[in-house]
Amino acid sequence: MRKRKFWGWGYADELLSAEEEKNIDSRIAKTFKLDEVETLPIPDIKDIELPESSLLVPKNLRDIMSDDKEERLNHTYGKSFPDAARSVLKDFSSPPDFVAFPNTEEELINVMDWCDEKNIAVIPYGGGSSVCGGVETQVGDSYSGVISLDLRNLNQVIEIDRESRSARIQAGILGPDLEAILKKENLTLRHYPQSFEFSTLGGWIATRSGGHFATLYTHIDDFVESTRMVTPSGLLESRRLPGSGAGPSPDRLTIGSEGILGVITEASMRLQDRPTFRSSCSVEFTNYKNALNALRRISQSGLFPANCRLLDSNEALMNGAGDGSNHILILGFESADHDKSAALKRALDICSDNDGLYEEPDSNKQDAHRTGSSGNWRNSFIKAPYFRESFTRRGIIQDTFETSITWERAHSFIEEIKTDISKAIEKISGKPSLVTCRITHSYPDGLAPYFTFAAFAKTSTMIDVWREIKLATNEICISKGGTVTHHHAVGRDHRPNGYDNQRPELFKEILTAAKSRVDPNGIMNPGVLIDPENKNIYNWLK
Ligand SMILES: Cc1cc2nc3c(=O)[nH]c(=O)nc-3n(C[C@H](O)[C@H](O)[C@H](O)COP(=O)(O)OP(=O)(O)OC[C@H]3O[C@@H](n4cnc5c(N)ncnc54)[C@H](O)[C@@H]3O)c2cc1C
Known part of the structure; x- marks a missing residue:
């Protein structure tokens, strides 16, 4: 099996080129006005010490339990910024005791029965791409051990x-x-x-x-x-x-x-x-309010484009979709049944009504979504996680957060968040930060803004700086009436200042009661969403 990186995104053999790494150095030096950029080396598995497990695995489970060092490293964290940061700093102080790889549902039940009997925390693990501490194995001192339960072999x-x-x-x-x-x-x-x-x-x-x-x-x-x-x-x-x-x-x-x-x-x-008919086009707006208005009217028109993503001018610049002077709306329709050019034309009429500018789409060009602004954005979207890990090795926090809000508050909400987070980052890190926004999903009654920022830190301070920024983003999204997450889940990292304040108190009690019924010993993913009753749960952000 091709090996995945235990310290970053993708496969172990997928690294940025020397040229790309050099470009990152000069971009960082220019943005943060630095003479030199310190870079941590890619961590070597040989240099990392892991605590021994004290758990005794019963005979019937031995074939599906692994204490292989690399598997334990791979299952200690997900793929958030602090996960990558702790990995490149070689901090794996709370790995799982074992990683379980059940091949059948029956084997999975056997693992859970053993954990329930022995008070072992169970962390379900899919692809491990959580960006909110969802698969982290540091759970506190109420358990006799931790198992990461990997679903990899249940894949049919x-x-x-x-x-x-x-x-x-x-x-x-x-x-x-x-x-x-x-x-x-x-x-x-x-x-x-x-x-x-x-x-x-x-x-x-x-x-x-x-x-x-x-x-x-x-x-x-x-x-x-x-x-x-x-x-x-x-x-x-x-x-x-x-x-x-x-x-x-x-x-x-x-x-x-x-x-x-x-x-x-x-x-x-x-x-x-599978869709065979595709119609797409990019529209430029000089005025962000007009762009939002066009997006709202399309979202309320019943046209339901498959792609309808609005990049603000800085986001477009960062992703190579534009030159930074205009906001860009990427529109795409698809169907397996009928031609969508009429739907695209109607959406473009709405954009024109709001001063959107575009080149007339060529209805014979089925791959338009792979070229021009849409294509550039698509390529940059796929490459982004690889760049992020290289920034992390230099102490630069490149991260995102996302939320949702109803239309009547949308414009001021987005503008205020960009300003407030940028100020908060400057205060925390001592250097200015650019916060950019793209709208990833839209609804008849509102939209989901997704923010990206870069913040300066040193590799020795990046985790503390990130922690402060995370608490600030959680707090700002909630205090302004948004949600702490639109699609990245709650995990452990969105709880303090965030989900714990957003969720109605009575709902917490209902959820806790449901958990106590199905998981009376509180072994399942402790500390995610809610704390199980009668356990002392660790949350590293609190
Ligand atoms: C570069 C990058 C881009 C991302 N882009 C997106 C995006 O576009 N949209 C989006 O929604 N998210 C995105 N995410 C976040 C993440 O990929 C999603 O949350 C995804 O759904 C997690 O799937 P996974 O299989 O990796 O789950 P994991 O990370 O393994 O687990 C996530 C959570 O689900 C639980 N879990 C996993 N499998 C099971 C199971 N079978 N039964 C019960 N619980 C389970 C885990 O315990 C954990 O709490 C992105 C993350 C990264 C790193």
């Missing part, structure tokens, strides 16, 4: 129902493997988070991830037909039905549960025919 498409256009799929399948199987039937799930290559169906459902579609089917929720979850108290499985109105949906408890109630082992998912 069990059956496809071509007529209903749905499939029963195991949770551990990675995005590309799933799409390769569905392609043979000319079907697709078409759920492409930026982390598609290294994230799983179970992870998407557990975190309510946001994917390819910018309108209508924004979260994975919209594609879930039924779910199957193994909890410490038994199986929770819903019926496969298109639109049951029978009371609160059991799936609503499973979707977004982030591993605190149990492990999702399978789901039936709604599929689509």
Whole structure:
């Protein structure tokens, strides 16, 4: 199996070129006015010490448990900025005692039964791409040990129902493997988070991830037909039905549960025919309010473009989609059934009404979404995580946060967040920061702004600086009436100053009661979303 980096994004053999690394140095030196840029080396596994595990694995589980050093390193963190920072600083002080790789649901149940009996924390692990501390194994001193439960071997498409256009799929399948199987039937799930290559169906459902579609089917929720979850108290499985109105949906408890109630082992998912008709175009706006207005009117028009992403001028500049003078709206329609050029034309009329400028799209050009501004943005989107890890090795915090808000507050909300976060970063780091924004998803009643920033720190201070900034972004999103996350999930990092203040108190009690029922010993992903009762849970941000 091709090895993944334990300290960053992607495969171990996927590194930036020497030229790209040099460009990063000069960009950092210029932006932060530095004479020299200090760079930490790529960590060598030989230089990292791991504490020995004191757990005794029972005989029936030995074949599926690994204490291999690299596996333990790989499963200590997810892929957030502080995860990468601690990795390049070689801080792996709280690794999992073992990583479990069950091959069947029965083996998975055996692992959970053992953990429940011995008071061992269980951290469900899909692709490990969490950016909010969702798979972290540092849980506090209330447990006799920690197991990272990797779903990698539960990776089959069990059956496809071509007529209903749905499939029963195991949770551990990675995005590309799933799409390769569905392609043979000319079907697709078409759920492409930026982390598609290294994230799983179970992870998407557990975190309510946001994917390819910018309108209508924004979260994975919209594609879930039924779910199957193994909890410490038994199986929770819903019926496969298109639109049951029978009371609160059991799936609503499973979707977004982030591993605190149990492990999702399978789901039936709604599929689509692969699109063959595509129409796309980029529109430039000089005025951001006009751009937002056009976006709102398109979102409320019933046209439902698949792609409808608004990059502010600085975001467009950073991603090579523009020269920094205009805001850019990337519009794309797709269908397996009919031509979409009329829908694109109507959306462009709306843009014209709001002073948007564009070149007339060529209806014969089906690959327009891969060229020009859209193509540049697409390429930069895929490369971004590789650049981020190189910034981390230099102490530069390049990070993102995302939220959502209703239309009537949208413009002031976005502008105030950019200003306030930029000021907060300057105060915390001592250097100015540019905060850019793209709108990743839009709804008839509001939108999801996604902010990117870079902040100066030294490799010795970057974690403390990041912590302060994270608390500030959590606090600002909540105090201004937004959500602490639109699609990156809550995990551990969005709780302080964030989810803990956003969530109604009575709902916390309901969720805690549900957890106590299915997980009475509080072993499932402790510290994510809520704290289990009667345990002392560690959160490194508090
Ligand atoms: C570069 C990058 C880009 C990203 N882009 C996007 C994006 O475009 N959209 C988006 O929504 N997110 C994005 N993310 C965040 C992340 O990829 C998503 O949260 C994704 O859904 C996680 O899937 P995973 O399989 O990697 O889950 P993991 O990271 O392994 O786990 C995430 C959470 O789900 C739980 N979990 C995982 N599998 C199961 C299971 N089978 N049963 C129960 N609980 C489980 C874990 O315990 C953890 O709490 C990005 C992350 C990175 C690093």
